[in-house]
Amino acid sequence: MELELRRGVIVLAVLSQLGSFRYGYELRQALAEQGMAIEEGTLYPLLRRLENQGALVSEWRTDGGSPRRYYTLSDEGRALYARLTGSWKELTATMDRLLEGAS
Amino acid sequence: MNAEQLIDAYVADVARRLPRRQRADVAAELRSILLDELGDHADAESARRAIDAFGRPAEAAARYRPPLVLLDPADSRPFLRWSVGGLVVIWVLGAVSVVQEPGPNPVAAWWLGIAVPSLWWPGVLFTGYALSAYVRRRWPDRARWQPRPIDTGQVNRWGHAAAWVFYACGTVALVTLPWLHYDPAFHARRGPWVLALLIVHLVLYAVVIVNGRWNSLTRRLDIVMNLLVGGVLIWVMAAGAVFTEGWVDDMVKGVVILILLVTAFDVVQKTRRELRQHSLSSST
Numbered sequence: 001m002e003l004e005l006r007r008g009v010i011v012l013a014v015l016s017q018l019g020s021f022r023y024g025y026e027l028r029q030a031l032a033e034q035g036m037a038i039e040e041g042t043l044y045p046l047l048r049r050l051e052n053q054g055a056l057v058s059e060w061r062t063d064g065g066s067p068r069r070y071y072t073l074s075d076e077g078r079a080l081y082a083r084l085t086g087s088w089k090e091l092t093a094t095m096d097r098l099l100e101g102a103s
Numbered sequence: 104m105n106a107e108q109l110i111d112a113y114v115a116d117v118a119r120r121l122p123r124r125q126r127a128d129v130a131a132e133l134r135s136i137l138l139d140e141l142g143d144h145a146d147a148e149s150a151r152r153a154i155d156a157f158g159r160p161a162e163a164a165a166r167y168r169p170p171l172v173l174l175d176p177a178d179s180r181p182f183l184r185w186s187v188g189g190l191v192v193i194w195v196l197g198a199v200s201v202v203q204e205p206g207p208n209p210v211a212a213w214w215l216g217i218a219v220p221s222l223w224w225p226g227v228l229f230t231g232y233a234l235s236a237y238v239r240r241r242w243p244d245r246a247r248w249q250p251r252p253i254d255t256g257q258v259n260r261w262g263h264a265a266a267w268v269f270y271a272c273g274t275v276a277l278v279t280l281p282w283l284h285y286d287p288a289f290h291a292r293r294g295p296w297v298l299a300l301l302i303v304h305l306v307l308y309a310v311v312i313v314n315g316r317w318n319s320l321t322r323r324l325d326i327v328m329n330l331l332v333g334g335v336l337i338w339v340m341a342a343g344a345v346f347t348e349g350w351v352d353d354m355v356k357g358v359v360i361l362i363l364l365v366t367a368f369d370v371v372q373k374t375r376r377e378l379r380q381h382s383l384s385s386s387t
Contacts, residue, residue: 023135023139024132024136024139025136025139025140039156040136040140040153040156040157041156041157041158041162041163041166042166044132044133044136045163045166045167048129048132048167049167049169060131066135066138067131067135068135068139069131069132069135
């Protein structure tokens with residue numbers, strides 16, 4: 001149950017951290033440090049799918065080390081992020097009301 | 104294998120399951136990700152753990168592509184039910200035919216001649232369900248639920264009258280055609296029962312056509328008649344030849360098996376409908 005609950009917010013969590021360019025492992029670490037650990041097998045393919053859907057753009061960078069693919073929000077991704085954030089706030093407000101009513 | 108060799112082998116295995124245009128890019132990224140995950144622990148055991156976290160190559164590759172569902176989850180149970188049910192019918196009928204004509208190794212004859220070839224049935228079912236799932240996704244408007252037409256019991260008099268005439272002529276033909284040579288034992292004992300049932304059935308349908316509709320009594324009589332017909336047809340086939348000529352007898356028995364299957368399906372449908380009607384009327 002908890003897994004399903006978390007699965008629903010993974011996309012929003014990822015979009016929230018990609019205001020600037022980040023590579024996959026860096027993003028996973030950042031999410032984990034903030035309490036949103038996402039399995040590697042889930043996160044990296046998700047970045048690809050979001051890119052294919054036009055929500056992210058990516059480029060290869062070396063930054064002095066080995067080459068890595070960096071991702072950030074596209075214009076479409078920013079619009080999606082704003083829309084999902086609005087939906088999330090409405091949802092949490094509704095859930096708060098429901099949970100307060102139940103307790 | 105050292106860590107890099109393990110990672111390279113894994114990445115190659117994932118990449119070959121991806122579309123050609125995606126392979127090089129995903130492989131390069133996956134390799135860099137796995138090396139990042141390893142960090143400073145670049146030993147084979149750590150590489151093994153990192154790879155295990157990604158799952159089997161087929162699973163990892165599948166996550167890089169849009170999900171493909173051939174059989175809708177909602178269709179899984181009906182698919183299983185019809186597959187198993189059909190296989191049981193095929194296997195049992197096949198076992199009966201093997202028992203009737205036993206060879207040197209009946210088990211092998213059943214396995215190779217009936218059980219293995221019977222897999223066409225789940226294959227055909229799967230294709231049918233997959234096609235219907237595709238049609239539902241492709242044209243969702245057509246797949247919208249529609250209520251079933253309400254069964255008022257009314258019949259199309261002209262259509263049913265035409266069918267009645269056809270069946271009546273068929274019955275007369277079965278009795279009078281000179282080139283039909285019935286087996287004497289069938290003619291003496293089983294034939295009259297079949298003829299009597301055909302006539303009673305025709306009378307029942309004549310009553311329905313005159314009334315213009317089915318009612319509870321005629322529906323129940325129809326179910327009973329169908330059960331009787333099924334029972335008599337099984338007896339007719341089990342008791343011996345119907346026609347004197349072997350090939351005619353085999354052909355007719357094949358047709359009778361088909362009629363039995365259709366009759367069984369019809370009885371189940373009509374009985375379910377009657378039970379539903381009965382439970383509805385008793386609950387109101």
